[in-house]
Amino acid sequence: MENAFFMEFPAMEMEDLHVNNFGYSVTKPCHKYGPAVRSFYLIHYILEGEGEFFSNNNCYKLKKGQGFLIEPDYQTVYMSDAQNPWHYVWVGFSGKKAAAILNTIGISQDFPIFTCSEDQHPEKYVMEMLQHNRASAEDQYYQVAMLYLLFSCLVKTNKTAIPYSTKDNVYVMYAIRYIQNHYSEPLRIDELARYVGLNRSYLSTLFKKYTGLSPIKYLQNFRLTKAAHLLSMTQLSIASIAVSCGYQEPEAFYKVFRQATGLSPSKYRIQEQSKTEDNRKRWNV
Numbered sequence: 001m002e003n004a005f006f007m008e009f010p011a012m013e014m015e016d017l018h019v020n021n022f023g024y025s026v027t028k029p030c031h032k033y034g035p036a037v038r039s040f041y042l043i044h045y046i047l048e049g050e051g052e053f054f055s056n057n058n059c060y061k062l063k064k065g066q067g068f069l070i071e072p073d074y075q076t077v078y079m080s081d082a083q084n085p086w087h088y089v090w091v092g093f094s095g096k097k098a099a100a101i102l103n104t105i106g107i108s109q110d111f112p113i114f115t116c117s118e119d120q121h122p123e124k125y126v127m128e129m130l131q132h133n134r135a136s137a138e139d140q141y142y143q144v145a146m147l148y149l150l151f152s153c154l155v156k157t158n159k160t161a162i163p164y165s166t167k168d169n170v171y172v173m174y175a176i177r178y179i180q181n182h183y184s185e186p187l188r189i190d191e192l193a194r195y196v197g198l199n200r201s202y203l204s205t206l207f208k209k210y211t212g213l214s215p216i217k218y219l220q221n222f223r224l225t226k227a228a229h230l231l232s233m234t235q236l237s238i239a240s241i242a243v244s245c246g247y248q249e250p251e252a253f254y255k256v257f258r259q260a261t262g263l264s265p266s267k268y269r270i271q272e273q274s275k276t277e278d279n280r281k282r283w284n285v
Contacts (some may be wrong), residue, residue: 017101019143020092022129026053026119027080027087030220034077039104043150044078045122049086053078055112062086065116069102071109075233089126093147098175105154111227115159124206125150171196172210176205179219184246191217219246224260227253231265232272238265 011128020040027049034054045067053068054077055058062068064086070076072094073160080086111192112145116122120283132139132146174196181185207215227245236244242253242265257265 006160015095016097017095017144017147018093019129019137019140020094020201021128022089022091022126022143024089024130025083025087025127028231029082029085030079031085032079035075036076036077037073038070038092039072040092041072042090042092043045043154044070044088044090047089049084050081051079052081053085053112054072054257060113062113065118067114067122069107069109069112069114072114073233074109075227089123091126091129091147091150099180100125100173103176103180104173105151107154109229112155114157120157122150122153125153152191169206169210171198171203172206175207175215176211176218178214182222183219184244186248187219187246189219192255197238217219219284220256220260223247224257227257227265228261228268228272231269238269241265 009028038251046064048062049265050063053062055068055074060068067088069199102108109256128146129143130144174194178192178195189204190200193203196203198206204214207213207218211218212219223245225258227241230241230244231238234241238253239250240251245253247256254265257263261268263271
């Protein structure tokens with residue numbers, strides 16, 4: 001059980017950024033939410049207490065001053081501590097720019113946890129939203145403004161974020177956004193370089209500087225991350241997953257996936273779905 005106050009609004013996916021919901025919750029001991037899958041991004045920030053967040057077969061033990069991100073279409077579970085249950089605020093959002101904004105912050109489904117220092121108070125922006133909770137245009141603009149201020153706070157917190165301080169980083173961010181929007185296509189690095197207006201060599205140099213990876217390695221990792229998620233969470237055929245992740249020939253996908261994980265796609269699926277089933281039993285669902 002939990003005592004919660006929240007507001008919820010219809011999704012507006014064609015907008016650059018849209019606030020779907022926000023709220024404040026005081027949970028009871030062992031209060032659990034999930035397993036659940038959402039169609040929008042969701043950030044929680046813990047004000048008091050402790051709890052556990054389960055995602056990607058990882059269990060994160062979290063406390064006051066920490067928070068976590070949930071991305072769309074991923075199954076997650078979170079539960080408050082039996083002795084010291086948590087209080088938290090949350091905000092859900094979507095829109096065309098949501099993924100790119102999170103890239104600049106440096107949090108993702110693979111790295112979903114952030115920690116704020118004592119002088120940072122991201123919860124105040126959610127509390128402001130709760131004070132401007134109507135569906136009027138005036139309040140909706142105010143809510144989006146508060147969401148941007150929350151993002152600003154998280155950028156200061158997360159030192160792994162790619163900074164916006166120079167023009168060079170913007171080229172990298174545009175390239176990353178392009179990869180994330182076109183990874184299912186037979187994307188070439190020459191094409192990526194043309195899109196951002198640089199030659200291939202210079203783009204590779206910038207990419208390595210700000211991400212630690214070459215563009216081709218980033219693309220490969222992104223495709224494999226998506227493929228691993230689909231293998232773990234769906235019953236799509238391996239051939240369909242290969243094509244949807246940019247591999248026109250399933251044989252090429254099998255080879256790259258085995259090199260990266262040490263397992264064939266079919267064995268990886270069996271392993272991960274077995275873990276999921278074990279975790280469901282653990283969480284009594």
